[in-house]
Amino acid sequence: MNSTFSIRCQYGMRSLLMIGLAVYIITLHRTSALHYYLAPHMQKLLLLCPVPLIFIALAMAWHVIVGSRGGEDVCDCEHPLPQSWFKKTLLYGMLLIPLLFGSLLPNQALGSDMAAKKGMSFTYPNPDIRRKTDIQTTNTPAASLLSTPSFTPTSLPLKGKWSQEALDKLFVPPDEYNVEFAELAKRLYQQPIIQIHPEIFSETIGAIELYKHAFQGKKVQVTGFVYKDDNLPGKGLFAVGRFLVMCCTADAMPFGIIVQSQNPPSFDKDTWVTIEGTLHATQKDNAPVLEIRSDKITTVKQPESPYVYTQADSVATYDRLNTAH
Numbered sequence: 309m310n311s312t313f314s315i316r317c318q319y320g321m322r323s324l325l326m327i328g329l330a331v332y333i334i335t336l337h338r339t340s341a342l343h344y345y346l347a348p349h350m351q352k353l354l355l356l357c358p359v360p361l362i363f364i365a366l367a368m369a370w371h372v373i374v375g376s377r378g379g380e381d382v383c384d385c386e387h388p389l390p391q392s393w394f395k396k397t398l399l400y401g402m403l404l405i406p407l408l409f410g411s412l413l414p415n416q417a418l419g420s421d422m423a424a425k426k427g428m429s430f431t432y433p434n435p436d437i438r439r440k441t442d443i444q445t446t447n448t449p450a451a452s453l454l455s456t457p458s459f460t461p462t463s464l465p466l467k468g469k470w471s472q473e474a475l476d477k478l479f480v481p482p483d484e485y486n487v488e489f490a491e492l493a494k495r496l497y498q499q500p501i502i503q504i505h506p507e508i509f510s511e512t513i514g515a516i517e518l519y520k521h522a523f524q525g526k527k528v529q530v531t532g533f534v535y536k537d538d539n540l541p542g543k544g545l546f547a548v549g550r551f552l553v554m555c556c557t558a559d560a561m562p563f564g565i566i567v568q569s570q571n572p573p574s575f576d577k578d579t580w581v582t583i584e585g586t587l588h589a590t591q592k593d594n595a596p597v598l599e600i601r602s603d604k605i606t607t608v609k610q611p612e613s614p615y616v617y618t619q620a621d622s623v624a625t626y627d628r629l630n631t632a633h
Contacts, residue, residue, distance in 0.1 A: 316372045318389050318396070323368035325403045329492060331363040333412060339438040341415040343613045347553050359546055417614035418551050419578040420535050423562035428535055428549060430597040432514035432565055470498055491623045495630075497522065501584075505629050506611065510552050511622035513565070517598055521588045531582045531608060532564055534575060540592070544569045548583050548600075553570040553615045560615065566590065566599045575607060582606045 336342045342351045390396045481490035493515040504512045516523050532548035549564025585602040619625045
């Protein structure tokens, strides 16, 4: 049985922990740091927590003030307060230690070190899309695709305008699940310079990768952090990458595009750069991947939101972005 003093101390600790969690969430929101940890849709859910946490803290504080009679637990539930110091340390430490680390350590984006641990992917990070891409590439050899008139630069229509019929023939979805990628590819292909927007970063990479041979030689511009890998074949090669976050940074997946530069980059890893160059299909570990042969590399500031997220409708998002610009 806990003493009255022990019960009050434990409820006081719980009250402080609840207030600490509420304040920490509010602080992350006010300092615009929530994006370092959660995807936007999860941030909205988390921001609903401070109010109930404060009410719980006030209820715990009331128990501290009122106390109990004869050392009995305040509530009649079947989960009594821990009695041994080991259980108390374990229970409250699970909340206190993460709260302290979160409060004391700086808020910063994941970078090359975490990408190396997780393994940088140079293909669209979706197993189903990778499988479908491999099937399409296997069924239609690269040589035949590149020799087809519709895939050669000389087949470009006058003034660079494509009819809907020509685009439909060029970008045929391999199945119903890739219709969205095919529609996005049609829009991307008509641009003189393909802007890989962070809002649809993964979807743009997926669409280009699905039709990588059609996009051979197309101009592209992309922004990301520098990732250097000794396993990349050849000199002057590095990667420009981003982390794709589904729910939180625990499930963040690093992926990017190999960049070939005539001059080896002098900037350090994790430097944020904008790459302008041409797209090419290459091989890494006997697998087809995309490569950008850079024409221009510009260092930029880390964007306010360094991660990228999935979009329910990438085509609609692309149209909205183009209208806004």
